[in-house]
Amino acid sequence: MTLKLRSVGASDRGLIRSGNQDALHSGTWLVAVADGMGGMAAGDLASRIAIDAVGPLDLATPEDALVAALQSGIEQATARIAEAVREDPERQGMGTTLTALLFARTGSCLALAHVGDSRAYLYREGVLKQITRDDTFVQMLVDQGLITPDQAASHPRRAVVTQALQGGEVSPAYATMVPRAGDRWLLCSDGLSNVVRPDTLAEVLAGHPDRDECARRLIDLALRAGGPDNVTVVIADVVAED
Structure with a gap:
């Protein structure tokens, strides 16, 4: 038996925004979420550039090359965003978050890359854990003990990000993990995580084994909470197959 990744993605512009600046990739080996910023025209361009840059990584990759592949994709995204700003100075300040998970061809390892405040959660054996750490002003305050997570x-100022892909210097976080059959990953933009509590996320991930239904339910909950932002989710299950 070999471990495989099976994923679906869904996105909604929400109830307030005039357009959707989020982008996603839901593939066989790669899943990713990007949340653009910097005005409508520039934000959706930045997120699309990021997803287009990492999308070609959706192929069978040796486990010892996972992190290098993600690093290369982020370097491509950074260079392309910088070029887009040079082409049109009005795009100055545009950027995007990026959270991406790349599964090894052997099924024995996965790598995660993260910058910004989109999130990756792992639901394993009944427990939901936030794997990524937000690059935000309020997370810095939490780390310093000045405020509580609640x-x-x-x-x-919870929406103030401290770093994003903007065409300049950036320090993404990278991690590798060993997957297990039955793992369920949730990648999402802050349009979900800002309005739906973690215990509710866990209930939905546990209660909706069908990935499409699970994604639709999460988006529905964000909309019921007012849908103040674009909301994007990717559900990725680790399954054992012959």
Whole structure:
């Protein structure tokens, strides 16, 4: 038996925004979510550039090359965003988050790359764990012990990111993990994580084994909570197959 990744993705512009600046990739080996910023025209361009840059990584990759592949994809995204700003100076300041998971061809390992405040959660054996750490002002305050995580959730500056892909220097976080059959990954933009509590996320991930239904339910919950932002989710299950 070999471990495989099976995924679906869904996105909604929400109830307030005039357009959708999120982008996603839901593939056989790669899943990714990007949340653009910097005005409508520039934000959706930045997120699309990021997803287009990492999309070609969706192929069978040796486990010892996973992190290098993600690093290369992010370098491509950074260079292309910088070029887009040079082409049109009005795009100055545009950028995007990126959270991407790349599964090894052997099924024995996966790598995660992250910058910004989109998130990756792992639901394993009944427990939901946030794997990524937000690159945000309020997370810095939490780390310094100045506010609690509960206070961060309602802080007026919770949307202020401390780094994103903007065409310049950036320090993404990379990690590798050993997958297990039955693992369920949730990648999402902050349009979900800012309005739906982690315990509710866990309930939905546990209660909706069908990936499409699970994704639709999560988006529905974000909309019921007011849908103040674009909301994007990718559900990726680790399954054992012959």
